[in-house]
Amino acid sequence: MKRAVTRLVMGGMALAMAFGTVACGAAGKGWGDGDASASGDVGSTVAGGFKIGLLLPESRTARYEKFDRPYITRDITALCPGCQVVYGNADQDAERQRQQFDSMLAGDVKVIILDAVDAKAITPAVFRARGRGVKVIAYDRLAGGPIDAYTSFDNIQIGKMQGQALLDALRAGGDPRRGPIVMVNGSPADPNVDDYRKGVHSVLDGQVVVGKEYDIPDWSPDRAGAEAADAFTALGAAKVIGVYSANDGMAGGVARAMRDTGVGEGTPLTGQDAELAAVQRILLGTQTMTVYKPIEPEARNAARMAVDLGSGKAVTGGGGDDGTVGNGTSSSIPTQIIQPIVVTKDNIKDTVVKDGFWTVQEICTPAVRAACKAARLL
Structure with a gap:
């Protein structure tokens, strides 16, 4: 191509x-x-x-x-x-x-x-x-x-960005092969998914242990959460060291499954689309990054x-x-x-806020206010 x-x-x-x-x-x-x-x-x-x-x-x-x-x-x-x-x-x-x-x-x-x-x-x-x-x-x-x-x-680049962010977060915690990760890809009907998959695997292959990998029809957050929960149970929630989620909607379902099954707090989790809930999760530490398009x-x-x-x-x-x-x-x-842009806690103000994608008022609801102050959004 x-x-x-x-x-x-x-x-x-x-x-x-x-x-x-x-x-x-x-x-x-x-x-x-x-x-x-x-x-x-x-x-x-x-x-x-x-x-x-x-x-x-x-x-x-x-x-x-x-x-x-x-x-x-x-x-x-x-x-x-x-x-x-x-x-x-x-x-x-x-x-x-x-x-x-x-x-x-x-x-x-x-x-x-x-x-x-x-x-x-x-x-x-x-x-x-x-x-x-x-x-x-x-x-x-x-x-x-x-x-x-x-x-x-650049959809292959999006996958590479997600993979690199996940790998960097895993390395910050030690050997990136010390435990399994779970991969949650998007809908098989979406041609972009193959590009995301190529990109993320080009970064992660040989660097991590993939315990389970799923394709999620219709990008369903509920289905993503259910598949992730099954994976955490099968692999052992305490052993899972990271999750690749292809977008933020599914990351929401995965984050709930991580909480409910006892996956360690702060376990790296990726996303895409810079959804409002994802930006808030990044501030709260329950999601590592997203990709702003x-x-x-x-x-x-x-x-x-x-x-x-x-x-x-x-x-x-x-x-x-x-x-x-x-x-x-x-x-x-x-x-x-x-070109897409990686968003983390450190650059929310200079990306999605600066471009008017989300306002500080939209992001910094009462539940997130303390985290916004810590990130100097307020």
Whole structure:
């Protein structure tokens, strides 16, 4: 898989300039412009507006309704004031998402931004879109079929970050092979999971003893907690020295299982997504780290891609010739990749708080206030 990493500047001035260039001039040139001869048609299309579908996978994870949806909608409106965003959330149901996708095709959308519940199951719908001339942008997860553009994070790097943070925490306590760890991976239907797994295993293999490893359908926190509890019982809760959890939702279920089964206090536990509860657990010492994925630039990429594709303009990937990825159907999908950030107790203020992802008031509830003061958030 070829991919390039593009570091994106999140400054408000840069955002405003990028949006102003496209939205305010009929012949204006922005990211992913085609040749000059097409600029008049593009300007007319943007001025007239068109329908853009947005399909998100679920609402249990806070990011989708709190950040992804409003950011994408805002940025599309800034780039194309006449465009209409048609929205659907699948609530982790692949069949429901397929129905939403087909409904959008019937409703004359020109572009669909798709965060797939099941990357394989949605593939026939993506082929139907191609047959109707509808462009499809894979958002966050690379779906199957003839995808026209893709934006996400460096998912192998996320796994490496998680693995390194866990290994560092284990080494701080002694020999990282002194006891077993438990690994809780995400949903097999999510193509990102294979990348996370590759990344984390590239760091941990040969360095630790994996006692049990699970894949968790639908990223279910309850299922993750139940599997972890079984693992702790089988391995001996007092012997387990660390847990890899692929995301924060599952880490919540695992943390409860660790407490209930008697896994040692302060045993390292990883996560991803910078969920509010995870940030609070980090402050309280019941989770070691999380991975913050700056959603605003990802949403900005998707909005730009959608408006450009709907206007008949070609999009380009980041990093020149290597800014592409393949999915088995298409070998050169234009791709924009964003770097994730490790969050620990020491940099909460400089990451999720600084970016406005969570406020100090949201984080520092009464139960966490003392820990916030110790971390100098208050």
